Amino acid sequence: MVHRVLGVSDICLTVLFLPFLQGVDILDPGEVVYSESRTNGVVGHAVILECGPTLPDVYIWGFTEPGTDTIRAVVYNFGKGPKLQKLAKDLGDLTVISNSASLSIEKLPMAAEGVYTCQALYDTTEGARLYYYYVYLRVLVPVTKPYILMSDPSPVEGTSVIMRCGLENGTGPIHYIWEQESREGQFTTMDESNDNNLFNLTEVIRNHTGWYRCIASNQVNEQRSDRIWLDIIFGPDLPQINVTPFSVTERGYSALERETVSLLCQASSNPPSQYVWFYNNSQVYTGPQFTITKILRMHTGHYACLAQNNYLNTRSKKTITLTVYYPPDGAPSCSILPVNNYSDLALHCSWEGGVPAASLRWSPYVFGDESEGFTNITKIQTGPDIANNSLFICQGSHVAQNEISSCSARTWMPSGEPKCSAYATRNNEYLMLSCSWEGGFPRALLWWASSLGDMQGTSEQNANILVLRSSTTYSGKAFVCHGKHLLAKETKQCVLKLEAPVLVTQRSMMSVYEGSDVQLTCILSKNYPVTEITWYNNLKQHVDNIPMKYILDRAAAWTNLTVRETDSETDSGEYWCSATNAVGGAEIPVMLMVKRYPMPPNLTISRIIYNSRHRTDVDLEWLPQTDGDFTGFFIERQRLPDPVKKRSSDPPWQKLVDLDPDARSYQVNSLDPTGTYVFRITAINHRTIGNPSEIKSPADPPFNAYPAVIGAAIGGMIIATIATVLLFMFVVRNRNNNPRLHDLIFGRQNSQSRENINFPEDEVVGRGEGDRGPGESSPSDSPGPSMALPRPTATPTNLPPGEEPVNVTITVMASS
Numbered sequence: 145m146v147h148r149v150l151g152v153s154d155i156c157l158t159v160l161f162l163p164f165l166q167g168v169d170i171l172d173p174g175e176v177v178y179s180e181s182r183t184n185g186v187v188g189h190a191v192i193l194e195c196g197p198t199l200p201d202v203y204i205w206g207f208t209e210p211g212t213d214t215i216r217a218v219v220y221n222f223g224k225g226p227k228l229q230k231l232a233k234d235l236g237d238l239t240v241i242s243n244s245a246s247l248s249i250e251k252l253p254m255a256a257e258g259v260y261t262c263q264a265l266y267d268t269t270e271g272a273r274l275y276y277y278y279v280y281l282r283v284l285v286p287v288t289k290p291y292i293l294m295s296d297p298s299p300v301e302g303t304s305v306i307m308r309c310g311l312e313n314g315t316g317p318i319h320y321i322w323e324q325e326s327r328e329g330q331f332t333t334m335d336e337s338n339d340n341n342l343f344n345l346t347e348v349i350r351n352h353t354g355w356y357r358c359i360a361s362n363q364v365n366e367q368r369s370d371r372i373w374l375d376i377i378f379g380p381d382l383p384q385i386n387v388t389p390f391s392v393t394e395r396g397y398s399a400l401e402r403e404t405v406s407l408l409c410q411a412s413s414n415p416p417s418q419y420v421w422f423y424n425n426s427q428v429y430t431g432p433q434f435t436i437t438k439i440l441r442m443h444t445g446h447y448a449c450l451a452q453n454n455y456l457n458t459r460s461k462k463t464i465t466l467t468v469y470y471p472p473d474g475a476p477s478c479s480i481l482p483v484n485n486y487s488d489l490a491l492h493c494s495w496e497g498g499v500p501a502a503s504l505r506w507s508p509y510v511f512g513d514e515s516e517g518f519t520n521i522t523k524i525q526t527g528p529d530i531a532n533n534s535l536f537i538c539q540g541s542h543v544a545q546n547e548i549s550s551c552s553a554r555t556w557m558p559s560g561e562p563k564c565s566a567y568a569t570r571n572n573e574y575l576m577l578s579c580s581w582e583g584g585f586p587r588a589l590l591w592w593a594s595s596l597g598d599m600q601g602t603s604e605q606n607a608n609i610l611v612l613r614s615s616t617t618y619s620g621k622a623f624v625c626h627g628k629h630l631l632a633k634e635t636k637q638c639v640l641k642l643e644a645p646v647l648v649t650q651r652s653m654m655s656v657y658e659g660s661d662v663q664l665t666c667i668l669s670k671n672y673p674v675t676e677i678t679w680y681n682n683l684k685q686h687v688d689n690i691p692m693k694y695i696l697d698r699a700a701a702w703t704n705l706t707v708r709e710t711d712s713e714t715d716s717g718e719y720w721c722s723a724t725n726a727v728g729g730a731e732i733p734v735m736l737m738v739k740r741y742p743m744p745p746n747l748t749i750s751r752i753i754y755n756s757r758h759r760t761d762v763d764l765e766w767l768p769q770t771d772g773d774f775t776g777f778f779i780e781r782q783r784l785p786d787p788v789k790k791r792s793s794d795p796p797w798q799k800l801v802d803l804d805p806d807a808r809s810y811q812v813n814s815l816d817p818t819g820t821y822v823f824r825i826t827a828i829n830h831r832t833i834g835n836p837s838e839i840k841s842p843a844d845p846p847f848n849a850y851p852a853v854i855g856a857a858i859g860g861m862i863i864a865t866i867a868t869v870l871l872f873m874f875v876v877r878n879r880n881n882n883p884r885l886h887d888l889i890f891g892r893q894n895s896q897s898r899e900n901i902n903f904p905e906d907e908v909v910g911r912g913e914g915d916r917g918p919g920e921s922s923p924s925d926s927p928g929p930s931m932a933l934p935r936p937t938a939t940p941t942n943l944p945p946g947e948e949p950v951n952v953t954i955t956v957m958a959s960s
């Protein structure tokens with residue numbers, strides 16, 4: 145602009161001063177002086193344009209509008225005062241300052257801008273001087289208050305934003321400053337430029353969020369815009385999860401059961417995030433803080449926080465693993481087991497369940513061995529190193545449990561040794577070898593071995609029963625039961641020796657007089673397993689089944705058989721003493737001979753007579769015919785039938801009385817005087833009954849009568865006597881079957897008597913029949929001596945000696 149004004153001035157000069165040169169007498173003006181100056185004025189304000197330091201004699205102000213060449217006059221003064229031209233009105237409140245040629249413009253309008261030329265003529269002593277003053281006036285406009293325009297007031301992070309600092313008026317050059325206001329009200333300059341009102345944020349970040357203002361300034365003034373908010377939209381970022389109480393493990397977060405656990409999710413976002421919580425992929429809560437009061441073990445799992453920016457419709461998610469810790473139920477359990485062939489002890493401790501695994505520790509604690517661990521631990525201890533009665537304690541601790549739980553086990557060794565015994569099953573089918581060693585912890589191990597050392601069967605704890613099929617091959621063999629306890633280095637043992645029974649008797653032959661009791665003895669000398677003696681009678685019958693006849697007396701080794709009231713007919717013979725155990729059997733015979741007493745002597749009735757005519761009492765006297773033993777007498781009578789009546793059967797002999805061996809006479813009383821009687825007397829020696837005496841009728845004292853009657857009676861008497869003898873014999877032989885009949889006829893006084901028993905001097909010893917198998921040993925099976933004796937019969941043909949039919953002597957006495 146300046147240059148353009150200057151460029152024009154040369155042309156104007158000639159035109160402007162032509163009138164002056166023609167009318168005024170101007171001396172040689174000499175050279176024209178040119179002076180240029182610049183003045184700035186602010187629109188609406190005052191400005192002074194100077195034309196030389198002193199008042200010239202003549203001056204003229206011209207004005208050239210910018211962009212034109214034309215100089216137009218504004219005011220002049222040819223000595224008669226200043227004369228304002230019309231144009232001056234357009235240039236504001238223009239006045240000429242008195243006593244000078246300077247122009248004063250009040251309220252400078254924009255139109256006043258241009259080149260002002262003051263042509264001044266000074267009439268000096270040296271001559272007139274012409275000055276050209278060029279004053280370049282700029283009218284400056286102050287900046288108005290700027291305003292901010294944003295391309296996007298809510299840009300998304302990462303995009304670009306352009307801010308423009310808008311300005312209505314203001315003379316350039318304009319300086320722009322962009323400021324951001326911090327939270328604290330501090331301003332930071334973000335950008336600064338001249339004449340560029342744009343602020344280019346090519347990639348916004350969230351830190352760009354805030355208040356912005358621009359400051360525009362020029363030569364005149366400076367103006368600030370109002371604040372404007374730039375809101376950066378972003379997020380959500382990857383959420384952060386805070387777990388309270390805080391506890392991290394290698395597998396994630398952990399919490400103790402029943403605690404209150406709070407999960408706080410935070411994800412930076414604008415606008416702020418919306419939060420949704422998921423447990424194992426199912427939605428459980430909406431909001432940033434998810435609180436679980438009294439968390440339980442079943443709440444273990446994956447917790448995910450989803451943060452959403454609803455404006456951007458973006459989301460982000462973070463998942464954590466939360467493990468709920470809880471202790472195992474109950475207490476640890478201890479067990480102690482033998483290992484390594486019963487030489488070592490395994491201490492097991494187990495406490496299962498619980499998260500995380502419970503930690504266990506054996507006490508006494510030994511560093512370096514397996515004394516510590518989790519859930520299941522096993523500590524091995526060398527058995528014999530452990531003292532008797534040692535206590536081992538396993539302590540379990542868990543992070544979710546304050547107190548320590550424990551279990552304990554005590555090891556101890558039973559005292560003494562194992563105990564052995566043998567017995568057999570019923571019928572000696574099996575042999576059982578029993579071994580026991582009770583007590584102890586852990587329990588002792590027992591096993592059987594033969595005497596050669598071979599193990600038999602299996603090994604067992606505390607008790608071991610070895611079952612063997614019975615066999616005679618075991619007789620004489622030994623079996624050893626070994627007992628091993630962990631705490632002892634050495635094994636202990638007990639020994640069994642199996643032996644078949646061996647039987648001995650004191651006397652293998654016994655003889656005894658009949659009627660007495662006799663005792664047969666049998667001794668069991670070797671015998672294992674223990675068994676009992678069994679007695680069989682002469683008919684090979686088991687004596688236990690006949691209790692009245694046989695009595696058994698048992699002592700440790702003895703078993704005596706008493707045969708009661710021996711009878712010469714039935715009780716003689718071989719008796720068997722027998723014993724059988726699982727490894728063999730034995731039996732020995734004992735011979736018993738029951739002897740009869742000798743026949744008493746025959747008797748003679750020396751006197752038989754009624755002692756009165758009344759025929760009610762009879763006096764009897766008798767004498768033994770020979771010497772011999774006898775123990776008594778008995779008297780019998782027979783009432784003969786009435787000869788008139790027909791005789792149907794023989795009248796019976798009626799026993800009247802038993803008498804002492806000293807008696808030689810007897811009076812029979814209370815007879816029927818009308819009856820006819822006969823009498824006889826018999827001697828007895830214990831049970832041996834002698835021959836009856838001759839049969840005699842009593843005689844009347846002085847009277848001789850009845851020969852016919854007696855004669856008739858004789859025939860009947862012979863038959864009756866034979867029948868009576870047969871009856872006696874039958875009764876004697878069957879006295880066991882008909883004891884009452886026997887006693888009726890013979891009386892009881894002889895049955896209890898004991899007589900001398902003769903013992904043979906030799907002993908019979910029955911040796912064990914070792915090669916007999918079990919089960920075959922029953923005496924009833926073995927072909928023992930047959931003891932079938934002839935049974936007494938009613939017919940007298942087979943009678944043994946001493947009981948043969950008796951010759952009957954009938955003597956008919958006729959008293960003179």
Ligand SMILES: *[C@@H]1O[C@H](CO)[C@@H](O)[C@H](O)[C@H]1NC(C)=O
Nearest residue numbers: 187254285288289312313314
């Ligand atoms: C800007 O200038 C124009 C013309 O010069 C004027 O009309 C207007 O009032 C001015 N605006 C301000 C805010 O000064």
Ligand SMILES: *[C@@H]1O[C@H](CO)[C@@H](O)[C@H](O)[C@H]1NC(C)=O
Nearest residue numbers: 304305306342343344345346
């Ligand atoms: C702002 O900056 C970007 C990247 O530098 C450019 O592409 C863009 O043209 C600029 N905009 C303005 C108005 O200067």
Ligand SMILES: *[C@@H]1O[C@H](CO)[C@@H](O)[C@H](O)[C@H]1NC(C)=O
Nearest residue numbers: 326327348349350351352353
């Ligand atoms: C954003 O501002 C914060 C603090 O005001 C600062 O720590 C961070 O580094 C800034 N981030 C960037 C990308 O400039």
Ligand SMILES: *[C@@H]1O[C@H](CO)[C@@H](O)[C@H](O)[C@H]1NC(C)=O
Nearest residue numbers: 423424425442443444445446
């Ligand atoms: C949740 O997931 C965890 C890990 O997969 C699992 O142990 C837990 O049983 C699950 N919980 C439910 C209720 O399904």
Ligand SMILES: *[C@@H]1O[C@H](CO)[C@@H](O)[C@H](O)[C@H]1NC(C)=O
Nearest residue numbers: 484485486487626628634635
């Ligand atoms: C186990 O111990 C017993 C005696 O203590 C011994 O006889 C046997 O040979 C041992 N067995 C093994 C497999 O060591």
Ligand SMILES: *[C@@H]1O[C@H](CO)[C@@H](O)[C@H](O)[C@H]1NC(C)=O
Nearest residue numbers: 532533555556557558559560
């Ligand atoms: C071991 O101790 C227990 C308990 O005190 C006791 O009964 C047992 O007899 C002891 N054993 C030995 C071999 O001393």
Ligand SMILES: *[C@@H]1O[C@H](CO)[C@@H](O)[C@H](O)[C@H]1NC(C)=O
Nearest residue numbers: 663665697698699702703704
């Ligand atoms: C068996 O008899 C013998 C000899 O008579 C006798 O010594 C023994 O004591 C008797 N035993 C019993 C148990 O009666």
Ligand SMILES: *[C@@H]1O[C@H](CO)[C@@H](O)[C@H](O)[C@H]1NC(C)=O
Nearest residue numbers: 746769770835950951952953
């Ligand atoms: C005894 O009497 C019987 C017959 O009555 C006779 O056979 C026997 O010879 C007599 N004995 C003596 C020693 O006279």
